[in-house]
Amino acid sequence: MTNESIQEKIIAKFGDKVFNFSEPYGFLTFETPADNNIALLQFLFDDADLKFRFLTDVTVVHYPNDKGRELAVVYHLHNLVDNVRLRFKCFLDIQTPDIDTATVLFESANWQEREAYDFFGVNFVNHPNLKRIMNVEEMDYFPLRKEYPLEDQSRTDKDDEMFGRGGSYN
Amino acid sequence: MTDELIQHNIKLPDGSIEKTTTTLNLGPTHPATHGVFQNILEVDGERIVSSEQTVGYIHRAFEKIAERRSLYQITPLTDRLNYCSSPINNMGWHLTCEKLLGIKTPKRVDYMRIIIMELARIADHLICNSIMVVDAGGLTPFTYLMEYRELIYEIYEEICGSRLTTTIGRIGGFERNFSDTAWKKIEKFLNEYPKALREFENLATRNRVFMERCIGAGAISAERALSYGFTGPNLRAAGVDYDVRVHTPYSSYEDFEFKIPVGTTGDVYDRYLVRNKEMWESIEIIKQAYQKIQDFKGEEAEVYHADAPDYYLPKKADVYTKMEALIYHFKIVMGETEMPAGEVYNCVEGANGELGFYLISDGGRTPYRLHFRRPCFIYYQSFSELTKGAMISDAVLVMSSLNLIAGEMDA
Structure with a gap:
């Protein structure tokens, strides 16, 4: 099973609901709309050839400058039989960061989604126990979002320019 | 229910x-x-x-901190994930960086890394297993093995100067060649450890009390284990032969002959047996790597790092006498090297399973986002299911057999 054949199968099933295919470092990567994530996971799980039945990782990336697509939920899946991996991303608007939970398919999604909620505020709809996991429950912000700078705000020697990015995230 | x-x-x-x-x-x-x-x-x-x-009592926000650290400064953060086998985390991180930067390491470096990683795996498993026996009420077997963790730590110390949070190696290889003392200690370990491990097994494995306590406790089926995201010895104890070293070989693991031990029932006893067997396999791997390194001749026998001037610190003597070396030294230490944009997922077989690094670079000097896939954070969720209906004393053993390391869970 090659990346091309997997891509063909997924496109044949979902048409234009899957897009932006790429292979960074040989790792098949693509996007799908947030409301398609469970259908896609289910298809990848059930299909007799694909068999992506191991959820390696769920995490979130914040892109504050990408308006309407600020949060990317990234799923890493693994077919343990043929030893192939893929990742797909669902972009969410930070104003309505809702996406269906993958706990219906994978028990391991439970805490990983709680962690994603804890740090980025992604609301996993129908999650059995969506509360903070690493931080205290009284916390009222999502610390891994880019608007919370790591360094002391009074310091001027450690702004983003010093890290090769020119200007801050905001 | x-x-x-x-x-x-x-x-x-x-x-x-x-x-x-x-x-x-x-x-x-x-x-x-x-x-x-x-x-x-x-x-x-x-x-x-x-x-x-x-969980979360020792959460240290490594993923956030890493967004403002250049690559070499993140290595000390990885030490503090699974601190029972820091070298594996360090190597995993270095391999991830090398993948992103396209650095190819020489074979000798790969083999040196494998020696360190397998020593770390043994150190981790021996602690897990001997403490499991302690939790079941047998203190003596623990004393037979603990001595050899000390020896492993001495080997680390000889190679990198520290023992627990090792920060061992560099991007591209090692900062210096293994010393003669280090090789002697590795030989000593290879000679003496098998005897100690056999004694440990004689004391514990067929011990009636230990068996009664372990067999059937905290069992999980292969299907449930996969659903819970188990990897490593805990998944193999349930009968799934998934091992990153074999499935996605890194650091030249494909050059080595070894077996993947698997269990059948996925209970505490199987997890114990799988870890013990893995220690034997690790000893074999170290022996093979030791031999392969001895076989290098001439210039190849002195290589201990890749040629990666943007990330590997030049020799101190050169820094004082040569312009280029001085510039590189300054740029590396100040973290002023822009890395290529891209996203990488790289994983290694940690002592607890698949330890993954998901690194996104936007072309800056620090990662745009770094996420650690910590195996024991993911499989600890199964604890409720594993202990439902069990005795409190079983819960204690299940906990020690899962090898839960707070540093790795909380990141």
Whole structure:
């Protein structure tokens, strides 16, 4: 099973609901709309050839400058039989960061989604126990979002320019 | 299910609003947790009706910190994930960086890394297994093995100067060649450890009390284990032969002959057996790597790092005498090298399973986002299911057999 054949199968099933295919470092990567994530996971799980039945990782990336697509939920899946991996991303608007939970398919999604909620505020709809996991429950912000700078705000020697990015995230 | 389990050991008068079950805190600072995390158990007599886990007591926001650290400064953060086998985390991180930067390491470096990684795996497994026997009530076997963790730490010390949080190696290889003392200690380890391990096995593996305590406790089927995201020895104990070293070989693991031990029932005893067998395999791997390194001749026998001037610090003598070396030294130390944009997922077989690094670079000097896939954070969720209906004493053994390391869970 090659990346091309997997891509063909997924496109044949979902048409234009899957897009932006790429292979960074040989790792098949693509996007799908947030409301398609469970259908896609289910298809990848059930299909007799694909068999992506191991959820390696769920995490979130914040892109504050990408308006309407600020949060990317990234799923890493693994077919343990043929030893192939893929990742797909669902972009969410930070104003309505809702996406269906993958706990219906994978028990391991439970805490990983709680962690994603804890740090980025992604609301996993129908999650059995969506509360903070690493931080205290009284916390009222999502610390891994880019608007919370790591360094002391009074310091001027450690702004983003010093890290090769020119200007801050905001 | 819950109602069936409640045996109503406590006889309450009719109409009483008191609970028939007791809430018991196992942790956060309980001798049985061997780390800072909490299990809130709802127990009926000595049986666990339900439980809830709380983690995050030593959360240190490594993923956030890493967004403002250049690559070499992130290595010390990885030390503090699974601190029982820091070198594997360090190497995993270096391999991830090398993948992103396209650095190809020489074979000798790969083999040196494998020696270190397998020593770390042995150090991790020997602690896990011998402490498991301690938790089951046998202190003596532990003393047979602990001596050799000390020897492994001495080897680390000889190579990199530190023992627990090692920060061993560099992007591209090692900062210096292994010294003669280091090689002597590795030889000593290879000569003496098998005897100690055999003695340990003779003491513990067929011990009646230990077997009665372990067999059948905390069992999980292969299917449930996969659903819970198990990897590493815990998944293999359930009968799935998934090992990153074999499936996605890194650091030239494909050059080595070794077996993947698997269990059948996925209970505490199988996890113990799988870890023990893995230690034997690790010894074999180290022997092979040792031999392969001895076989290098001439210039190849002196290589200990790749040629990666943008990331590998030049020799100090050159820094004082040569312009280029001085520039590179300054740029590396100040973290002023822009790395290529891209996203990488790289994983290694940590002592607890698939340790993954998901690194996104936007072309800056620090990662745009770094995420650690920590195996024991992911499989600890199964604890409720594993201990439902079990005795409190089983819960303790299940915990030690899963090898829960707070540093890795909380990141």
